[in-house]
Amino acid sequence: MKSALFSVLCEIKGKTENTSQSACLFHLAMSIQQHQEEDPPDAQLLRLDNMLLAEGVSRPEKRGRGAAAGTTATPGGCPNDTSIAHSDYRAKLSQIRQIYHSELEKYEQACREFTTHVTNLLREQSRVRPVSSREMEHMVGMIHGKFTAIQRQLKQSTCEAVMTLRSRLLDARRKRRNFSKQATEVLNEYFYSHLSNPYPSEETKEELARKGGITVSQVSNWFGNKRIRYKKNTGKFQEEATMYTEKTSTATKVRGSGGQSSCQSTPSPGSCGPFPLTSGGDMVLTLRTLAFLQPPPGGVCLQPPTHSSWQRATAPQPPSSPAGDSGSFNSDVSN
């Protein structure tokens, strides 16, 4: 009876082959359409995958140096500081990675289980009705499609979490660290020994960056800030200026027998460089700085003459120096 029923059903299925074929074609067409509609999301999925890979979320966690945080040279502080700043980021990223992988594993397992379940069900049904392998594949494909959509959502939310984390913890401005003493020394030494022209060249910046363990852009920032702040309140920096000029002059004396001055490989149009100012530059500077230490009764310091070329441009001249500017013995054409 059962086999008779089965054969009847097979017969009916055979008769309706055409219609079922067309139904299949319809399904196929629909699925193609669906796929076409999903094309942009697929591109999006690819982007998500790439990003997760780049952030070190997709691949298994690496131990040791340079695990995650990146290759992106986030400016901010010396290497030590950077690693401190990034350790929190790495910890949080690790958390995200763990959650991502466990969720992914969960979904994949659920997908496998559901597929097996449905396959078994179809096999079960195949005993009472004809089930083509195509039908099976179709069902499996549908299930996979659904789970892919879920995965996409998971990836998207993971990406969002990583982005938020990045902006929160790797924003250099938020995690500002003071430079190391070494870096500050190196920068100040250069600044005060080139006070007449504190504009280091690109190579000099690179060298200073290397010596101080900071980035070139940090060197640029530092000089930008320093010039402005020095110009704004020259008096405040006099102690520092004296300290550093004395330091460099003694260093020059010690190294004097070697022939090279304090700036071995840092050519600058200031005191070292193509102009024969080298030997006298620093000393003159020191003398000027020392003379400069005695502020006028009004408490306003006159600008040291040699520096005025870069300071004069925008710095408001103190009222004590009128238009005649008798104090300016600048070695300009005016004299």
Add this chain to the structure above:
DNA sequence: GCTAATGATTGCGT
């Protein structure tokens, strides 16, 4: 907690 110092960012001019 307040304040000065300081590194980074932004907008503008050159």
Add this chain to the structure above:
DNA sequence: ACGCAATCATTAGC
């Protein structure tokens, strides 16, 4: 692209 000036945001000293 670079520098200046103003400003923001954080750190460090008190």
